[in-house]
Amino acid sequence: MTQFHEAQRAMRAIRRAAIQRGTIAVLDVGTSKVACLILRFDGPERDRMNDGVGPMAGQTSFRVVGAATTRSRGMRLGEIDAAAETERAIRTVVQAAQKMAGIRVDHVIACVSGGRPRSYGLAGSVLVPTDVVSEADVARVLAACDVPDIGDGRETLHAQPVNFALDQRSGLADPRGQIGKKLACDMHLLTVNGDTIRALLHCITRCDLELAGLASSAYVSGLAALVxxxxxxxxxxxxxxxxxxxxxxxxxxxxxxxxxxxxxxxxxxxxxxxxxxxxxxxxxxxxxxxxxxxxxxxxxxxxxxxxxxxxxxxxxxxxxxxxxxxxxxxxxxxxxxxxxxxxxxxxxxxxxxxxxxxxxxxxxxxxxxxxxxxxxxxxxxxxxxxLRVRGLPERASGAAFASAVGLCLFATHPQDEWWDFEIPADRYPARSLRRAVRWFRDNW
Amino acid sequence: MRQVTRRDPAPSRIAYRMQRLLLTPLFWRALLWGLPLALVLGGTGLWLSDADRRQALVEGATELRRQIEERPEFMVQIMAVEGASDPLAAEIREILHLRLPVSSFDLDLQEVRDLVAALDPVAGVRVAVRPGGVLQVDVEERVPAIVQRRSEGLVLLDATGHPVAPLAAREDRADLPLVAGTGASRAVPEALALYAAAEPIAPEMRGLVRVGERRWDVVLSGGRRILLPEAGALRALDQAIALHQAQDLLTRDVDVVDLRNPRRPTLRLGRHGTEQLLQARSDR
The missing domain is CATH 3.30.420.40 (ATPase, nucleotide binding domain)
Structure with missing residues (x-):
């Protein structure tokens, strides 16, 4: 679990770096078509300063500068069937999108539609040592969720805290800074076949691209299509x-x-x-x-x-x-x-x-x-x-592009997941050097 | 039904990598600017590495420059000297000794100007190349105002004391006043003022002598002198002239009128005068 945490955390760092550099690509490798959108981030959200307009989930901060679609090759049931063919399809679509955008992209966010996703509801609770809930407490309660046996060769795709409860109060969106004794949380865990992810990762790496995030295609479609x-x-x-x-x-x-x-x-x-x-x-x-x-x-x-x-x-x-x-x-x-x-x-x-x-x-x-x-x-x-995003061409605004558009939203404004919180120190392997460093940093 | 599938060929790995490389801004800029620059510089360097070619290039450039300089538009055909008397004009032509026609690029106007301005009789000079290939030298000549007697001979000076020309004989310019003595040329304006003031005794005047580089003696006919002070010479001279006009001072036998101390003017009588004075005293 910790190892996968690290991989997800590395992807988050890559995503942040890519947004800092201003360009990121989203790649929807589907069974019938492969779509690639290139997003350019035009610096800080200027519209955010206007009164009454919120951050709009980051939709205003980017613009689609390149879009390309090609028919899919080598895919079956949302999974990669022939890796070389899929790699070719990804190459085609990335090249076309780069040509349209005139920008080279190095980082992609991809989505997985197959791989037999399985959904688990997790619950955990922990006592808050001080009265006020801190970020470390949130991390502890996430770590306290009892993880079921997700099966051999399966990987966690999403692990999102969906609900926090403090004493009797439930339905808290953000428990930090609130006062209570017992903090409980519900987490939604989504697992898929590890081989599916690894095959996709292999194809993307073969195209000289770095994976900056991975999402379930059902999830990102929901982000885009639900109001x-x-x-x-x-x-x-x-x-x-x-x-x-x-x-x-x-x-x-x-x-x-x-x-x-x-x-x-x-x-x-x-x-x-x-x-x-x-x-x-x-x-x-x-x-x-x-x-x-x-x-x-x-x-x-x-x-x-x-x-x-x-x-x-x-x-x-x-x-x-x-x-x-x-x-x-x-x-x-x-x-x-x-x-x-x-x-x-x-x-x-x-x-x-x-x-x-x-x-x-x-x-x-x-x-x-x-x-x-x-x-x-x-x-x-x-x-x-x-939903419409800035710069999206008309031909890529149909229902078939729901997951591609959802990936754009996911790229700009991902939901907090388990790995976005610090792992509690007692979950680290013993004699970890980082633990010693942390101890020094906390105490000196 | 016809098979209508859009051709959508996948790029090869090399084509894909090449496109990504070309989309890299640094690489693209290097290709766009660096490569042509390197080619041009390299080609030039290679071509110039041969000494004969370098020499030919330099010669060609020199030849081209000479051709442009010697175009008739840039040639100076004649020199016109204006505002100078004939001897001065001849002298100017001699010291410049221009071999006309000459290109105006080869002509150093500043040097010409300096050469002409260094001549004694020249007070000011303007040199310009006029359209039509004329080197125009506008000379302002010095006007002789006074004659100075030096140990080596007579010299004409202008009103500022700058030498103008040597003078063969005093009679040639008898109209000009005469000064003598060391440092006389440095006090020419004062001498001229003194001459102007001495208008009433002009027939008596022989000249002015600078004494000790600080004051003037007015030398009159018969070796008589009026000794003027260092400061206020003009007033002292006026005083002497007034004395003369009132009491005919200078017609009497007075050798020296010493006005060096203005509060105590002193007369030195001549031999005859002294005798007369002694006689008069003994008679009394």
């Missing part, structure tokens, strides 16, 4: 990606649950490909241009040309009606949504005060989803698009 009220009152964000569908539940501006369904748009494409006997690329095209989930009478008359694929253009030509395509797509989309519903039920989403669900990601752009989704997920469903 502030939804984050505060409680909502679920469903990021319908190509290879995996991410679920994140927000409450009081903290992510309290995250999960992923290993189904996505790629399965829909595969179904079309199999059902219509067309190549995968053609199926993808049919899905994007003519896809839908609610059939109407006019769809029977709309015929889509799908080539035979034999090259005999004169004889071998086939057409399918749009309702056929919808008939193939709808069961799969329903299956995805039902799977999401099952995950949400398992997480106890029905007990939340609001049942708001926001669909985002490329899959949320299927026509007719807004009538299909409420039947499965409940009435409070909307299709969300990521």
């Amino acid at each position: 502030e009220d939804e984050q505060e009152l409680g909502a679920a964000c469903i990021d319908m990606g190509g290879g995996a569908t991410g679920i994140s539940v927000f409450m009081k501006k903290h992510m309290i649950f995250a999960d992923a369904v290993r189904l996505g748009g790629d399965q829909v494409t595969t179904d079309i490909s199999k059902g219509l006997h067309v190549p995968w690329a053609t199926a993808e095209r049919v899905k994007t241009f003519h896809g839908g989930v609610v059939a109407t009478g006019v769809d029977d008359r709309e015929l889509i040309e799908v080539g035979g694929g034999t090259g005999d253009w004169e004889r071998d030509r086939r057409t399918v009606s749009r309702s056929e395509v919808i008939g193939i797509m709808r069961p799969r989309v329903e299956e995805i949504l039902e799977e999401v519903r099952a995950r949400l039920d398992a997480a106890g989403f029905d007990h939340l005060p609001t049942q708001q669900i926001v669909l985002t990601g490329g899959g949320s752009e299927i026509p007719g989803l807004d009538t299909l989704a409420p039947r499965i997920l409940g009435q409070q469903v909307r299709i969300g698009r990521p």
Whole structure:
């Protein structure tokens, strides 16, 4: 655990240094597309001085100067399947974004959508030695959380304190400086497969880039697609990606649950490909241009040309009606949504005060989803698009870029995590030199 | 259906690295400025490393410079001396001994000016190259105001005491007053003032003699002298002239009128006068 702490802490230092230098890139390596945005930080936030305008979660301090997308290679179910291919995709997209920005970037923040994320709720409590809670007490209570057995080969992606309680008072956002005896905290721990992270890290390192942060794609999609009220009152964000569908539940501006369904748009494409006997690329095209989930009478008359694929253009030509395509797509989309519903039920989403669900990601752009989704997920469903950030090109402002935009927000204003606090001295390995140095610094 | 996939080839590792290198500001600046600079400097250095080429370059530059200097626009064809008498003009031409035509670049006007100004008869000089290739020398000549007798001969002085020219004979400039004695040339303005004041006795005047480099003696005909004091010489002279006009002092047998002490003027009588005086006393 301490070793991973150190890695996360090093990434935080790199992120700070990169923002100091003014340039950082965010990289969303997805199953269907790889997107890269280059952010330039224009110095201190000038708008912050205006009265009534808060820091706006750091959204005003940066500007997107480069954006590039390419089709993904070597990815399956949100995980890296062929590292060399993925590396090539990253190279393509980083080069294009650098060319557009005219800046060289060295640091990237990436997100992970696959890797079977698993979410844990941790609780811990500690007695406050002095009456006033200090930062060291917060660190101690975080360290006092009993970590479950997260499994072999799994790594912590997020460990965010979501709630502090002091004596009987609960729901404190920041207990520091408050007076009480017993400090308790709830922490949300998100773990993923270590191999997934390591494969991504390997690809990024092979592109001469340094990783300055790692986030769950479901989490960052939620940051981008949920409006502030939804984050505060409680909502679920469903990021319908190509290879995996991410679920994140927000409450009081903290992510309290995250999960992923290993189904996505790629399965829909595969179904079309199999059902219509067309190549995968053609199926993808049919899905994007003519896809839908609610059939109407006019769809029977709309015929889509799908080539035979034999090259005999004169004889071998086939057409399918749009309702056929919808008939193939709808069961799969329903299956995805039902799977999401099952995950949400398992997480106890029905007990939340609001049942708001926001669909985002490329899959949320299927026509007719807004009538299909409420039947499965409940009435409070909307299709969300990521919020606008400065300088984002129009082509990168669609729902498919929710996690890329969320990564921008994550880059500028990351939430405090476990590793942002000092590790209590008694957790250090014995005879640590740094412990001696700390002792000297504290006492002299 | 046609296969419409946008070509999106991945860059090779080398191309990717090259692009990143070129986007590095320092590297790019070095490439943009440093490389051409190094090429130019290196090429020049290589070319100049041969001594013959260096010499040829220097010669070429000199030749080019000479060609420009010798363009007719820059040549001085004639010299015009204005404001000088003929002998002075001839002298100026002689000391300058310019070999005309000469380029105005080779002409050191300051030196010409200094040479001309060093001549005795020249009070001031302006030298300029006029358009049309004329070297214009405007000379202001000194005006002789007084004649000084020196041990080596007579010299004409101007009103400030600066020598103008030697004088062969006093008769040549009989109109000018005469001074003599050591240091007389340094007190020429005072001498001129004394001469002006001595207008009533001008026919008697022979000259002024500087005594001990501090005071003047007025020498009159017959070797008579008026000894003037160091300070207030003019007033003392006026006093002597007034005496003369009132009592015909100078027509009497007086050898020396000593006014060196203005409060005690003294007369030294001539031989005849002394005898007359003794006679008169013994008669009484």
